[in-house]
Each structure stands twice: as structure tokens, then as C-alpha cells.
Amino acid sequence: xxxxxxxxxxINQYINNVLSEKEKQAFHLQLTTDSGFKEIYxxxxxxxxxxxxxxxxxxxxxxxxxxxxAKWIKYIAIAMGIIGLSVLTYSAIxxxxxxxTSTPSTTIQVQSNTQKEVSSPKGILVESNDxxxxxxxxxxxxxxxxxxxxxxxxxxxxxxxxxxxxxxxVKKVPQTFHINTEKDTIITCKEGTVLTIKANxxxxxxxxxxxxxxxxxxITEYYELADILLANLTTKSDDRQLETGGMLFIEAFSDKxxxxxxxxxxxEFPTENKKPDMQLFTGQETGNSINWTIENSSLVDPLIHxxxxxxxxxxxxxxxxPECKGKNNEEKKECVSVVFQRVINRKFNADIFQDFSTNxxxxxxxxxxxxxxxxxxxxxxxxxxxxIQEEVERVLALVPKLIPGEQRGQAVNVLxxxxxxxxxxxTFDNSDRRVTQLDPIPTSIKFSQEDSTIxxxxxxxxxxxxxxxxxxLEETLGELKEVLQNNDITIDxxxxxxxxxxxxxxxxxxxxxxxxxxxxxxxxxLENPDSxxxxxxxxxxxxxxxxxRKRWDSTQITNKQSIRKIPSKPVQFRKSSLRDxxxxxxxxxxxxxxxxxxxxNRQVSRRQNTTYYLFKTSxxxxxxxxxxxxYKGLKIRYKVKIKDSxxxxxxxxxxxxxxxxxxxxxxxxxxxxxxxxxxDITLIAIKIVDNQYHLAIKDVNxxxxxxxxxxxxxxxxxxxxxxxxxxxxxx
Amino acid sequence: MSDQKIMxxxxxxxxxxxxxxxxxxxxxxxxxxxxxxxxxxDAQDVFQEALIILSKNLEKSDFxxxxxxxxxxxxxxxxxxxxTQKQYSKQELHNLKExxxxxxxxxxxxxxxxxxxxxxxxxxxxxxxxxxxFYHKAMSFKVIAEMMQFASEKVAKNQKYKxxxxxxxxxxxxxxxxxx
Numbered sequence: 001x002x003x004x005x006x007x008x009x010x011i012n013q014y015i016n017n018v019l020s021e022k023e024k025q026a027f028h029l030q031l032t033t034d035s036g037f038k039e040i041y042x043x044x045x046x047x048x049x050x051x052x053x054x055x056x057x058x059x060x061x062x063x064x065x066x067x068x069x070a071k072w073i074k075y076i077a078i079a080m081g082i083i084g085l086s087v088l089t090y091s092a093i094x095x096x097x098x099x100x101t102s103t104p105s106t107t108i109q110v111q112s113n114t115q116k117e118v119s120s121p122k123g124i125l126v127e128s129n130d131x132x133x134x135x136x137x138x139x140x141x142x143x144x145x146x147x148x149x150x151x152x153x154x155x156x157x158x159x160x161x162x163x164x165x166x167x168x169x170v171k172k173v174p175q176t177f178h179i180n181t182e183k184d185t186i187i188t189c190k191e192g193t194v195l196t197i198k199a200n201x202x203x204x205x206x207x208x209x210x211x212x213x214x215x216x217x218x219i220t221e222y223y224e225l226a227d228i229l230l231a232n233l234t235t236k237s238d239d240r241q242l243e244t245g246g247m248l249f250i251e252a253f254s255d256k257x258x259x260x261x262x263x264x265x266x267x268e269f270p271t272e273n274k275k276p277d278m279q280l281f282t283g284q285e286t287g288n289s290i291n292w293t294i295e296n297s298s299l300v301d302p303l304i305h306x307x308x309x310x311x312x313x314x315x316x317x318x319x320x321x322p323e324c325k326g327k328n329n330e331e332k333k334e335c336v337s338v339v340f341q342r343v344i345n346r347k348f349n350a351d352i353f354q355d356f357s358t359n360x361x362x363x364x365x366x367x368x369x370x371x372x373x374x375x376x377x378x379x380x381x382x383x384x385x386x387x388i389q390e391e392v393e394r395v396l397a398l399v400p401k402l403i404p405g406e407q408r409g410q411a412v413n414v415l416x417x418x419x420x421x422x423x424x425x426x427t428f429d430n431s432d433r434r435v436t437q438l439d440p441i442p443t444s445i446k447f448s449q450e451d452s453t454i455x456x457x458x459x460x461x462x463x464x465x466x467x468x469x470x471x472x473l474e475e476t477l478g479e480l481k482e483v484l485q486n487n488d489i490t491i492d493x494x495x496x497x498x499x500x501x502x503x504x505x506x507x508x509x510x511x512x513x514x515x516x517x518x519x520x521x522x523x524x525x526l527e528n529p530d531s532x533x534x535x536x537x538x539x540x541x542x543x544x545x546x547x548x549r550k551r552w553d554s555t556q557i558t559n560k561q562s563i564r565k566i567p568s569k570p571v572q573f574r575k576s577s578l579r580d581x582x583x584x585x586x587x588x589x590x591x592x593x594x595x596x597x598x599x600x601n602r603q604v605s606r607r608q609n610t611t612y613y614l615f616k617t618s619x620x621x622x623x624x625x626x627x628x629x630x631y632k633g634l635k636i637r638y639k640v641k642i643k644d645s646x647x648x649x650x651x652x653x654x655x656x657x658x659x660x661x662x663x664x665x666x667x668x669x670x671x672x673x674x675x676x677x678x679x680d681i682t683l684i685a686i687k688i689v690d691n692q693y694h695l696a697i698k699d700v701n702x703x704x705x706x707x708x709x710x711x712x713x714x715x716x717x718x719x720x721x722x723x724x725x726x727x728x729x730x731x
Numbered sequence: 732m733s734d735q736k737i738m739x740x741x742x743x744x745x746x747x748x749x750x751x752x753x754x755x756x757x758x759x760x761x762x763x764x765x766x767x768x769x770x771x772x773d774a775q776d777v778f779q780e781a782l783i784i785l786s787k788n789l790e791k792s793d794f795x796x797x798x799x800x801x802x803x804x805x806x807x808x809x810x811x812x813x814x815t816q817k818q819y820s821k822q823e824l825h826n827l828k829e830x831x832x833x834x835x836x837x838x839x840x841x842x843x844x845x846x847x848x849x850x851x852x853x854x855x856x857x858x859x860x861x862x863x864x865f866y867h868k869a870m871s872f873k874v875i876a877e878m879m880q881f882a883s884e885k886v887a888k889n890q891k892y893k894x895x896x897x898x899x900x901x902x903x904x905x906x907x908x909x910x911x
Contacts, residue, residue, distance in 0.1 A: 005892050043899055049787075050847025050902075051866050056783050063750030064775075067757070 007037060011044050020352055163232075163649050163688065169717060170230045174218040174249070181211050191221040192270035193248060194612070202252055202259045210262065215254045222247040223270075225660075226724035229651060229684060234662040235626060237281060237292045239673060243657040245269050245278050245613050245625035252620060261618040268612040269625040280615040283622030289662055292624050295617055309369060310407050312416045317406035319370040319414050325403075340399065340418055347395045350422045356385045356529075360424035363530050365417065365494065366392050372411035374402040383529060392420075476500060482552040483508065483519045485536060495532055502531075510551070517551040629657055634677040641669035641707040648687040653727070655680040678703055682727070685710055686720070693720050697727070734800050741789050750782060756801050760808050767812055777815075781807040784837050797830065806831065810838045850902035858894035865891055 013019050014027050031038050179185045181202050187195040195217075202211040222228045223246045235242040246269040252259040267280075281292035312318065312333075324335035353362055368379040376396045381389050405414035473496065480499050481487060502508040507522040523545035525531045539547045613625050640650060640663060650663040650670045656679065663670025679702045687694040694712035715723060740749035757778050764774035781804045788794040796803060810831075827835060851859065861879060864870045870878075876887040 004896070005888075008892065008895065043902075046843055046847045047851070047895070047899060047902065048866065049844035050849075050851050051862065052787070053783060053844055053848045054851065054863070055867050056786060057779065059747045060750050060779050060782050063747055063754055064757075066751045067754035070751075 004040070007040050008044060011041055015048070163647065163686070166686070166688065166693065167230070167232045170721060172220050172222070172227055172231060174220040177217040177219065178214055179217055181213065181215055187217065187219070189219050189221050191223050193219070193221050193246070194268040195219070196266040198263060198265070201261050201263050201265060202254070203262045204254070205258045205260045211254050211259055215252055215259060218251045218253070220249040224725070224728045225653060226721065226728055228660060229724050230721065233290055233660065234651065235292070235659045236661060237294065237626070237628070241629045241659055241661065241675060242281070242292060242626040243275070243629050243659045245271055245275070245627070245658070247622070247624040249622055250620045261620060264616040264618045266614060266616050267623065268614050270612055275627060277627040278613045278625055279627060280617055281624040281626045282619045283624055285622070290622065292626060295619060309413045309415055310405065312414050315405045315407055315412065315414050319374065319402045319405035321400055321402055343399050344395060344420055347398050348420065349391060350424070352387060352391070353385070353422065354424050357422065357424055358529055362422040362424070364388060364392070364420040364422070366420060367415065367417040368396065369413045369415050370402050370405060371413050372404045374404045478554060478557055481557045482554070483549070484533070485549070485552050487557060498531065511548070519549050519551050521547045521549065629659060635674045636677040636702055638672040638675045638702055639669045639705055640672070640683065642685065642710055647689070648685055650683065650685045652681045652683050655682065675702060683708070684727070685712070687712055693717060695720055695723055737800060741786070746786060753782060753800060753804070756804055759801070760804065763805065763808060764812055769812060777808050777811045780811050780841065784841055788837065807834055807838065810834055814838050846905055847902050850905060851898050853901050854894060854898055858897065861887070861891055862894055862898070
């Protein structure tokens with residue numbers, strides 16, 4: 001009985017194909033030599049065949065029932081169809097008269113609307129006459145009426161039209177990004193704003209319908225004083241003065257249909273000088289100015305948001321096993337790696353991989369993520385040969401469930417790299433004959449946890465700990481691809497380090513032959529299976545076994561990888577290494593869109609030490625990162641009187657805070673409301689005289705109310721813009 | 732639905748859907764059996780048997796369907812019917828084409844499995860359930876023990892082997908008597 005059970009168990013294993021190659025061979029051997037075993041095997045097969053019939057019969061019976069049912073449904077549907085058709089025909093004949101009369105009434109309605117439109121100053125073309133257009137027209141005519149009401153105020157009428165016209169002509173051109181909504185997208189705008197938008201975040205405006213595919217995002221950034229002034233923006237929330245950390249105007253379209261966000265996106269406003277209490281405001285345009293209201297969203301902790309994957313070496317709360325509880329981080333690290341080591345040592349079946357070893361040694365680099373539920377996911381192994389991925393996955397599945405790692409009190413995915421070193425017994429090959437057991441047994445499996453911050457590439461982003469400047473790294477990355485002649489290879493930090501090391505040791509060196517760039521690769525490198533270098537078919541091989549290979553030129557490199565500095569723990573904000581690179585544009589990282597607008601050099605250098613304010617919002621259009629100015633000193637109701645103030649727009653810019661206010665013209669003077677007393681401000685007045693633009697700039701202090709004699713100068717629009725740009729240093 | 736689509740269903744493991752599509756061939760097979768003097772029930776059985784042979788063959792890696800599903804099922808059904816009526820003449824068997832030979836073998840082989848099936852159905856209900864859970868549902872003994880309220884995993888395991896052996900014993904005696 002015992003033997004029978006064992007036999008059946010093996011037969012089942014054989015049928016399920018879980019035996020190793022060696023065991024299979026033994027199985028085949030037994031079939032040919034042991035007739036009793038063969039009989040059991042065939043009997044079992046027959047039995048399984050019989051059992052299989054039962055399952056099949058059940059399925060066939062179910063199919064038969066389905067078939068009969070479908071047949072009946074078909075009959076009924078046909079019968080219904082015929083009845084329905086005849087009813088329709090009947091009703092169509094009897095009601096023909098009524099349908100005809102209803103059509104003209106619709107047309108009339110449309111026409112009346114159209115007439116209304118034509119009479120209004122803006123004039124709207126109506127091309128189609130279906131009901132949808134009706135609706136739209138009605139809305140439009142409403143808004144026109146509103147506009148007309150504004151125009152009714154006679155004093156501002158002429159002035160505002162002119163100035164409004166001015167502001168429309170100088171309107172900043174938005175940056176346009178085409179993104180795929182089905183992927184997570186990170187957009188970096190020209191002036192450093194970073195938007196992180198999750199996949200499927202957009203709906204058609206006013207609906208629940210998610211937008212799929214490509215959409216257009218239009219983003220305008222207002223950080224510079226000139227931009228803000230030219231956009232006629234001010235920093236005021238009702239009556240309270242604000243200090244801005246940057247304003248944005250964002251719109252999303254799919255084929256010109258406006259879209260809205262159905263979930264929150266993250267916005268990072270770059271800043272060099274981080275101030276507390278920044279909040280997110282959304283703006284409403286009210287006639288000629290803008291009012292900001294606070295968005296119900298507080299500043300998000302900058303570290304949490306996109307750092308969902310944190311390397312093991314730097315994660316604050318290390319993912320651990322229940323048995324490692326109650327230890328400090330260093331001990332925990334040790335404990336976790338001991339557990340991994342134990343499982344690998346016990347369970348890893350190394351013998352099947354001996355064929356792939358060199359000098360009876362094998363190094364396997366594995367990396368994976370410990371996800372927020374404590375499971376091991378995203379397992380990758382390198383180098384790859386048949387069965388290794390499966391074996392690693394099998395063994396890692398045996399690892400007890402972990403307690404997930406935490407960063408800032410929030411569970412995060414933790415990247416873990418786990419090299420496995422296998423040392424096969426040297427003497428095995430010679431002693432083969434004496435060993436009765438068929439399978440070789442690895443004498444030891446060494447294991448180590450790399451203690452550096454190196455993380456092998458789980459995705460296409462290379463995390464680097466900042467030992468080497470990113471730009472330099474990117475150069476090296478390009479070089480490496482030129483040498484490998486391969487764009488598709490995944491390069492991780494270990495690989496890069498190794499390459500740099502090889503170059504240092506002159507195992508790989510560059511040569512110029514007849515003006516072409518060649519690379520000389522030593523035999524030792526090529527023979528090392530872990531080096532990542534192998535002989536290509538186009539290589540010329542020297543007598544010593546070294547390789548001379550023509551380097552790719554840089555145009556052949558399609559840059560697929562990006563380099564990211566590993567965010568380090570004590571920093572309160574994310575320093576971005578992305579910003580000083582213009583190398584990667586529209587590169588794809590981990591299947592997500594990463595879009596980086598072209599950065600111009602001046603801004604790059606200016607924003608070298610940039611930090612970020614991070615917010616999450618589901619609002620589009622006007623967005624402002626602001627804080628209330630908590631001024632405790634004396635205030636003054638500040639008014640400025642200017643001669644000949646018709647068609648003039650006056651703004652004041654605070655020198656010590658990033659704040660801009662617009663004056664409300666009252667009886668020839670401009671009222672700025674209650675503002676702090678004794679502040680240095682710059683007064684900027686724009687005036688239109690005889691269709692020419694005049695500008696006056698004056699530095700004043702808010703100690704006293706003044707009657708100012710402004711010195712206006714005439715400019716063309718371009719000159720005016722240039723003049724205002726000179727003021728950017730104020731901010 | 733085209734043959735290719737049905738084939739794709741088989742390949743994707745949606746066997747039940749494939750069967751349902753193939754059932755549209757049934758009226759024609761039914762006609763065949765009725766014309767040969769069989770009853771409607773016979774036609775059901777023959778068609779079912781033909782589907783079983785077809786689907787088992789499709790799982791074999793060396794099998795290739797050279798004709799349409801209809802032609803194949805028609806040929807198989809014809810052989811099955813002849814086999815049940817024991818109508819082969821020696822002359823006929825000599826003149827078989829290569830494809831027909833393989834179909835003929837399939838039909839004979841399937842008979843062996845039919846006996847195994849019958850042997851299985853003669854087992855007690857509990858035994859049947861146990862074996863089905865293990866082999867079809869691929870459940871572990873632990874789950875089976877829980878489901879069928881065995882005292883332990885080990886008991887379930889032992890019980891399974893006993894059932895298995897019993898089924899095989901029944902099969903042996905039956906099959907042998909048929910063969911002799």
C-alpha cells in the first residue's frame with residue numbers, strides 16, 4: 001500500500017509536470033524496466049481518462065442545454081421581431097401627418113435664438129439646428145447678456161475695453177502637452193511646475209464619463225512678476241492680502257471638449273525660499289480682476305506622494321517579519337536579511353542551474369518590491385536563464401508574509417535587492433561515479449544583502465544615491481549603450497558602477513581608428529557572465545580573445561532610462577535632479593508618461609536649489625499657491641492719487657513679499673484697501689493715451705498717502721513687455 | 732461562428748462555449764444516426780461521444796485538425812455508430828484511409844475510458860466526490876478534509892488511495908471480462 005501510494009504520487013507529479021529534468025529521466029527509465037510500475041502508470045492514465053470523461057460530459061450537457069435554450073430564444077425573438085415590425089409599420093403609416101408638423105416648430109425656435117445672437121455685439125454663428133445646439137446657444141446668449149450688463153457701467157466702459165484688449169494681446173502663450181489619460185503622467189513645465197496626474201483622471205466636463213486616450217493640456221505658469229502683471233493678476237482673497245508662490249492656469253481638452261478632473265492631481269510649485277502656511281487657492285475672474293478663494297486642501301507632505309517605491313536602505317520603517325519585531329532598525333535589517341537567507345538556503349533548488357555556472361559558481365541578482373500589504377511582488381532576476389525566474393518566485397513565495405515598510409507613517413512599496421551566490425561542489429564532477437544519488441547537491445549557498453543604497457532596476461528609472469552627478473551619470477549611461485549597441489537592455493546602478501569600474505581598470509577602453517570610434521573590451525570582461533557584456537556578431541575578435549567593437553554614434557541611442565536621485569531622509573522636501581537635465585524629453589519611465597518641457601538655461605540655474613510646495617487638487621483653471629500675509633503691525637488705507645487717471649491701471653508690488661495688489665479707481669485716485677504701513681512697494685501704472693501704451697514705475701513707501709506725479713513714457717507693446725521683465729528681479 | 736473562432740475558444744480553455752457552438756452541428760449528426768436506424772437518444776449519445784473524442788484529441792500536441800469540425804465530427808460519429816452496432820466488415824477495415832484509421836483507433840481507445848468511467852460510477856458517492864475534488868478541482872487534501880469532514884488531511888489522503896484502488900479493481904475485472 002505504501003509503495004502504491006508513493007508510485008501514484010510520483011505519477012501524478014509526472015503528469016502535472018512538476019518533476020525536475022533528472023527525476024523525469026529516472027521516471028522514464030523505471031517505465032521501461034519495471035513492468036509492474038508501467039502497469040500502474042497505464043492503469044492510472046486510463047482511470048484519469050475515465051474521470052476526464054465525467055467532466056467533459058458535464059460540460060457537454062451544459063452546452064446542450066444552452067444550445068436548446070438559445071434555439072428557443074431565437075424562435076421567440078424572431079416572432080417578437082415580426083410582431084414589432086408590423087406594429088411599427090402600422091403606426092408609421094397612421095402617424096405620418098403628425099411628424100411632419102412637428103419639424104418646423106423646432107426650426108422656428110432655433111431661428112429666434114439666432115436672431116437674438118446676431119443682434120448682440122459678439123455675434124454667434126449657428127450652423128446646425130439640432131437640439132444640442134439650441135441649448136448651447138441659449139447659454140451663450142445668457143452670458144452675452146451678462147457682458148452687456150457690465151458694459152452698462154459707463155465710467156469704466158471705455159477704459160476697460162482698451163485695457164482688456166491690452167491684456168488679451170499680451171496674454172502669455174500656454175504650454176501645450178499631449179498626454180495619454182490611460183497612463184499615469186508626470187508633467188514638468190518650463191518654469192518647473194510638476195503635475196502628477198493619475199491614469200483615467202479626466203472626465204468630460206459635467207459628466208461621469210472617463211476620457212480615454214490622448215488629451216491636450218494647456219498650462220500657463222505665472223511665476224515671474226512680468227507674467228503676473230501682464231496677465232492682470234493680483235493676490236487678493238476677498239479683502240485679505242495674499243503672498244503668492246506661483247499661479248497656474250490649466251485647461252484640459254479632448255478634441256476641444258473641455259474636461260474636468262475626477263480625482264486629485266498633485267501639483268508642485270517650485271520655490272527657492274520655502275515659506276510656511278502655503279495653501280492652495282482657486283481663482284474666479286470677476287470682471288477685470290481675479291479673486292482667489294481657498295481650496296479645501298492643505299499642503300501635502302512633500303515626501304509621501306510619488307515616493308511609493310522606496311529603497312530598502314533608506315526606508316524609515318523597514319518592512320520586517322513578525323519575528324523581527326521590537327528591534328531597532330539596524331537589528332531589523334539584519335534580522336530580515338537573515339530570514340531571507342534562511343529561506344533561500346533551505347528551499348532554493350540550485351542543482352538545476354549548475355549547467356549555467358562558471359567555475360562552479362553562480363551569481364543571481366534578484367530584486368523585488370515588498371508591497372504595502374507585505375507581499376513580495378515585481379520579482380526580477382538577472383542574468384536570465386530558463387527556470388531561474390520560476391525558481392526564485394517559488395522560493396520567495398515560501399517567505400513568510402512581511403509587515404509592510406513605512407515612510408512618514410504611510411505604508412509604501414519597498415524595493416529590495418537580493419543577490420544569491422551559489423557555490424557548487426568542485427569535486428562533484430570527478431566523484432560522479434561514486435555518488436549513488438543522481439542529483440548533485442550544492443554544498444553551500446552563500447547569501448548577502450547588499451548594504452549600499454543600490455537598487456536594481458525594478459523599472460526603467462535608475463535610482464542613484466548621488467555619489468556621482470546626474471549629468472555625468474547620464475553621459476555614462478549613453479556611453480554604455482553605445483558600447484553595448486543595445487537600447488533595450490535594462491541598466492541598473494550595479495551595471496553602471498561596474499562599467500565605470502571596468503573603464504577605470506582599463507578593461508574597457510576607447511580607441512579611435514581612422515577617425516571612427518571603437519571600443520576595446522578585454523577578454524576577462526566578456527568571460528564574466530555577470531558583466532553584461534558579450535560578443536556580438538559584428539565584433540572583430542583579436543587573437544588574444546579581446547574584442548574590438550565599433551561604438552554606436554549617439555543618434556542610435558534612444559534613451560529609455562532615466563536617473564533619479566534617491567530622495568534622502570532628513571530633507572524636508574524633494575530635491576529634484578530632473579531639473580538640471582535637458583536630456584530626457586518625452587521619455588517613458590515604467591510605462592508612464594514623463595513629460596518635461598524644455599527648460600531654458602537661465603531658469604535652470606535660477607532654480608538650482610529649488611524646493612517644492614506640493615498640493616493635491618481636483619480643480620482646473622486658475623490655481624494659486626498662496627498664503628495669507630499675517631501682518632500684525634499698523635495698517636493703512638492706502639490710496640494713490642494720480643493726475644489724469646483716465647484709462648489707467650495701477651498696481652503695487654510689495655518688495656518684501658510676493659504680493660501684488662490692484663488699485664480700485666475712485667474719483668481719480670486708486671484705492672488699495674488696508675495694507676501694512678511702512679512697506680517698500682513699487683508702483684506700476686499702465687495707461688493708454690491715443691492708442692499708445694504708457695508705463696510709469698515708481699518706488700514708494702506706504703508710510704503716507706501720497707499724491708504722485710508719475711512720469712509716463714510711451715512704449716510699443718513689445719517694449720512694454722521688455723520693461724516689465726526688468727522688474728522680475730523684484731520678486 | 733467560424734471553425735477558427737471555435738478553435739480559439741478551445742485554446743483559451745473556454746471549452747464550454749466551444750461545445751455550445753459545436754452543438755449547432757447536432758441536427759445533421761442526428762439525421763445521420765436516424766437514417767442508420769438509431770433513435771434520438773442514440774444520436775445524443777453518439778454526438779456526445781464524438782465531442783469527447785474531439786476535445787481529447789485537441790489537447791494532444793500531435794493532433795492536427797485537417798478538415799472542418801463538421802467533417803471530423805461526422806466521420807467520428809459514423810465510426811462510433813458502427814462500433815456500437817458491431818457492423819465492421821473485414822473488407823471495410825482493410826480499405827480504411829490513414830485518417831480513418833486514426834479515428835478508428837480513437838474510438839476504440841475511448842471505449843477503454845468508457846469502462847474506466849463506468850467503474851468510477853460504481854464507486855460509492857463519497858469516493859466519487861473525493862476523487863473528483865482531488866483530480867478535477869485540484870484541491871489539496873487539507874481543503875478536502877475540511878470540506879468532506881475527514882478527521883485529518885492524512886485520513887483524506889488514505890481514503891483517496893483506497894477509493895482509487897477500488898475503482899481500478901472494478902475496472903480490471905470488468906474490462907478483462909469484456910476483453911475475454
